[in-house]
């Protein structure tokens with residue numbers, strides 16, 4: 181069996197190619213993931229998210245519970261799970277959902293048995309961050325779990341305005357990811373495939389119905 | 399465990415639904431010639447049309463995606479990131495391994511393909527794995543991983559929709575990111591209807607729903623998830639996975655073991671480099687702004703986390719990569735497998751991925767195959783190109799594919815592997831394959847038409863890019879078939 185030392189030694193024994201050096205930190209990556217000057221983050225997040233078939237809701241904090249449950253009821257969801265990172269809004273969502281007659285569990289409990297997790301109709305998560313320029317929400321293993329955002333056919337994510345970052349380099353450079361745990365993950369719209377004759381189909385393995393609820397600052 | 403397997407949600411597939419995986423070294427490249435394989439695809443007009451439509455579509459989306467930004471500057475940065483990472487590969491790998499082990503990832507080292515198969519099979523035995531869900535991995539195609547797992551009795555489920563079709567048909571992926579580009583909806587419909595035991599609606603949506611249901615059952619019952627990796631982040635020890643369907647994430651989330659098989663060249667120094675590479679990978683791959691699911695995995699589930707595997711194994715794969723370092727063909731290791739060069743390649747667009755006979759098609763396939771498989775099997779691919787340069791212009795990390803192909807031709811000639819007549823034949827085929835009209839003319843066996851081709855060949859050979867392609871001119875003159 182090849183071990184670390186011999187594996188790396190074989191690679192080290194090769195001649196060294198030319199090295200243009202590490203990309204300078206000061207060089208802003210002018211990716212298509214930059215915000216234009218003065219552009220409003222929440223507006224851009226909404227536009228980009230909608231462009232990849234996410235349904236976006238703009239609300240104030242007191243409307244979160246009713247908005248989320250409105251989405252769930254409209255989707256016909258019965259069994260829903262809430263993830264840890266929903267925390268500031270979890271009580272409001274749970275209360276509204278229970279009132280609407282939905283069955284609500286914590287995601288950690290649902291995920292303790294795969295079959296239970298697989299039977300969920302919807303999950304409601306918070307997020308670690310949202311990326312305006314790509315319309316993405318960022319979840320962490322420590323919050324929404326690995327599959328919390330995509331195990332069920334419907335996913336609603338609640339984003340606070342102060343969680344929105346401009347673009348990818350702000351996300352990757354900042355310390356927002358420090359607390360992510362064993363994974364962090366971006367999702368940009370519903371699950372999709374165009375494998376069959378390029379026809380776009382939503383909801384392959386993940387949700388076909390993805391909502392983002394953006395909560396305005398107080 | 400297996401007693402409760404069947405009633406977890408989703409519908410199990412009947413035993414024997416999948417075709418046996420191909421054996422290592424049973425690649426078409428060992429037994430057939432490029433011409434034979436190409437002719438097969440060209441004989442299926444629908445496949446050719448499907449490939450051309452799909453590649454047009456992808457190329458147009460890519461162009462649209464980068465309007466209004468300095469695309470060229472972005473590609474220069476991407477090139478710099480890749481060149482720097484590869485020039486310092488052992489150091490960055492060392493850093494990656496330290497960081498990965500620090501968060502509990504178990505790292506394995508596969509010097510070649512057979513070692514990769516042995517390692518993954520051994521992990522499966524040690525972990526008592528009998529059912530595996532896989533998300534798309536070209537590295538696993540390279541090493542023929544599935545056959546090694548089937549040999550020890552493991553059920554394998556390819557979960558990417560396209561790969562699922564490929565597995566059920568006993569086919570091979572036809573494109574690096576769109577595996578069933580060469581297949582039609584009708585073919586998928588017939589396949590899935592047989593698998594379902596009833597006539598399914600012949601609509602992409604219903605067919606996808608069928609696959610989702612069957613694969614959901616696999617996800618909920620598998621013991622291990624096997625993935626590839628799009629990047630390895632040296633500073634954090636992470637493995638990055640991108641998928642649009644979400645199957646990559648589920649592969650790392652639901653089974654109790656996650657195994658990732660990743661080529662060593664996938665290394666990038668820092669997370670921040672992804673701000674450059676991800677938009678290019680996606681924009682050139684599918685024309686999207688960002689792939690729907692981007693997942694950065696740093697080891698197994700940690701305490702307090704609600705889901706995730708108990709153990710994460712990463713198998714680092716060399717298999718011919720380190721041999722390219724510091725040499726004439728090192729830049730082939732910069733490839734991020736976006737597939738864009740396939741989409742614009744006039745030869746690929748006519749003959750499809752299978753003609754290349756191994757795992758990778760298009761210009762990058764014509765480069766990697768002889769480098770990884772050797773001259774005897776792969777060498778002829780260096781001639782399966784028109785040297786038009788379209789691949790150079792589209793590559794997001796600016797790999798000089800055209801120069802690499804010329805270098806491979808030169809090497810093949812120097813090694814004396816190739817009869818002159820073969821070169822000549824390839825030169826004509828390159829011309830003909832790249833133009834459907836000419837192809838039709840040639841099959842009409844119209845002597846006059848062939849002269850037109852010949853004239854065309856001469857004319858286009860005067861373009862600067864083609865000037866070095868002297869064989870092409872000789873051919874045209876010498877092969878006025880009569």
Ligand code: SF4
Nearest residue numbers: 733734736737739793
């Ligand atoms: S060679 Fe360039 S264009 Fe081709 S797949 Fe690799 S990165 Fe993409």
